[in-house]
Amino acid sequence: MRCSVIDIGTNSIRHLICDVENNEIRQIKKDVKITRLGESVSKSDKLSNDAIARSVNTIKEYLDDAKNYEAQSIYAFATSAVRDAKNSSYFIDELLNIGLDVDIVDGETESLYGYLGASYGIKKNDVLVLDVGGGSTEFSYFKDDLIKRSFDIGALRLTEKFIKSDHISVDEYNNIRLYVTDMLTPFIGDNEDIPRDIVGIGGTITTLAAMSQDLRIYSRELIHGYVLKKSEIKRLLDLMMPLSLDERKLLNGLQPERADIIVAGTIIVYTVLELLNCTSITVSEWDNLEGAVVEKFIRGNDCKDK
Numbered sequence: 001m002r003c004s005v006i007d008i009g010t011n012s013i014r015h016l017i018c019d020v021e022n023n024e025i026r027q028i029k030k031d032v033k034i035t036r037l038g039e040s041v042s043k044s045d046k047l048s049n050d051a052i053a054r055s056v057n058t059i060k061e062y063l064d065d066a067k068n069y070e071a072q073s074i075y076a077f078a079t080s081a082v083r084d085a086k087n088s089s090y091f092i093d094e095l096l097n098i099g100l101d102v103d104i105v106d107g108e109t110e111s112l113y114g115y116l117g118a119s120y121g122i123k124k125n126d127v128l129v130l131d132v133g134g135g136s137t138e139f140s141y142f143k144d145d146l147i148k149r150s151f152d153i154g155a156l157r158l159t160e161k162f163i164k165s166d167h168i169s170v171d172e173y174n175n176i177r178l179y180v181t182d183m184l185t186p187f188i189g190d191n192e193d194i195p196r197d198i199v200g201i202g203g204t205i206t207t208l209a210a211m212s213q214d215l216r217i218y219s220r221e222l223i224h225g226y227v228l229k230k231s232e233i234k235r236l237l238d239l240m241m242p243l244s245l246d247e248r249k250l251l252n253g254l255q256p257e258r259a260d261i262i263v264a265g266t267i268i269v270y271t272v273l274e275l276l277n278c279t280s281i282t283v284s285e286w287d288n289l290e291g292a293v294v295e296k297f298i299r300g301n302d303c304k305d306k
Contacts, residue, residue, distance in 0.1 A: 001073065002028070005292045006059060008078040008102065010038030011134025011156045012203060013055055013062065015062040017069050017256035020297045025120065025290055028069060030220075032203070033058045034257040036234045037091075037280045038081030038135050046153045050089050059199040063100060075296050077103040077207045080135030080154060091105070107136060107150020113291035115140035115148070120294055121286020122225065130281065131288065132204045132268050134261070143193050151183050155204050155265030168241040168263050176264055180271045188275055191263075196278050201287035204257060204265030210253030211236055211285040224285035228271045237266050255292050 001021070007014045013035050017028040019254075035054040037047060059076075066074055082088045082104050095102050096129040105113070114131040119140075131138040134156035140148045160178050188194065210218055240248055240263050249256040273281065 001297065002069065002071045002120075003293055003297050004069075004071035004074045005063070005289050005296075006062055006076040006100075007152075007289050007292070008055065008059070008076065009134055010041070010079065010081040010136070010154060011036060012060070013058050015065065016293070017066060017071055018290075018293060019043070019268060020293060023074075023298050025293055025298075029065065031062070031065070033061075034255070036156070038085075038156055040160065041081050041085050041135070042160050045085060046087045047081065047091050052091050052094060055091070056098065058167055059100060060098055061093060063098065066195040073105070073297070074100070075292060076100055077105045077109075077113075077292060079105060080133060080152070080157075083107075084135070084152075091180065095165070107138060110136070110288060111138040111148035111290035112146065113295060114138055114201055115142075115146060115162075115291065116294040117287045117289060117291030118201050118288055120285040121217070121284045122199050122282060124197065124199060124282070126195050127197045127199045129284075130198050130205070130269075130272060132154065132200070132202045132265055134203075137268060137272075138185070139194075141195050146192065149187055151187075153180055153183055153268055155261040155268065158199045158264040158268065159261040160175045163264060166244050173241065173263075174266060176224055176267045177271050180268055181275065182188040184272065186273055194276065196276060198273070198276070198278055198281045199284050200269070200281040201284050205269060205281065205283055206285065207254055207258055207262060208233060208236060208266060208269065211251060213253065215253045223283055226283045227280050227281045229284055230270065230278065233266060233270050233273070237263070237270060240266070 005016045014032045019026045037055045115129045118129045126140045137156040138150045209223045246258040
């Protein structure tokens with residue numbers, strides 16, 4: 001069966017077209033577009049009209065792709081920004097008008113999708129899956145049952161909350177680190193069985209892997225399975241912080257549209273590694289898109305046929 005899955009995130013909207021056969025996933029096409037749906041949600045509690053328009057237009061393009069590739073089923077889910085916004089019903093109505101029904105998933109479901117996708121892709125057992133998104137960060141690992149937790153710390157959310165200058169200051173860096181530490185310490189302290197073998201997903205982590213390899217052209221093959229050392233993350237952080245936004249946009253491996261939020265996202269990743277006393281993270285290109293395929297098309301089959 002050919003499936004289409006759309007992930008409506010805080011910073012970007014992503015689309016996977018794949019074939020599912022005998023519990024195996026074969027990717028046909030995977031796209032990402034940064035629409036900033038969640039810009040200012042942390043301040044105003046609302047999705048802006050411009051962000052909604054950008055996002056709806058992108059989703060229209062994805063639906064056209066799904067039709068052109070003759071996808072038999074479509075599943076779309078929305079995460080942190082749509083969960084939090086007081087006017088999310090307006091956005092959902094706009095999507096219904098273009099023929100798309102959307103599942104607003106909670107943080108635990110988002111964590112489940114991330115775990116399923118990463119574990120399918122990396123084929124590792126006893127790992128912690130870390131998903132650093134635009135609006136939230138998810139932790140998931142298996143211990144008797146699947147432990148799933150979501151925190152309102154994301155690259156876009158913390159950029160809007162803490163970063164006021166073009167060149168990131170030491171005070172801004174310290175404030176983000178302290179905030180992340182305060183948010184995560186109770187969870188980490190109460191869960192001593194958290195695996196120290198970390199698999200990372202999400203735009204911040206895949207971008208750091210691309211930057212580490214100085215990639216001029218993004219390559220999923222080079223990103224998937226790449227081992228990103230904590231010392232390398234710190235090197236990239238030290239490289240980016242003194243730069244202006246325009247200077248960061250010129251760095252190889254960094255999408256210009258992500259240049260304003262990459263520092264906050266990197267601080268989240270680095271702080272997590274420090275709190276867990278881990279020296280590296282394995283990067284997965286398989287993420288919650290593939291995880292949604294596993295949950296909806298392999299473990300269950302409750303998607304909308306088109």
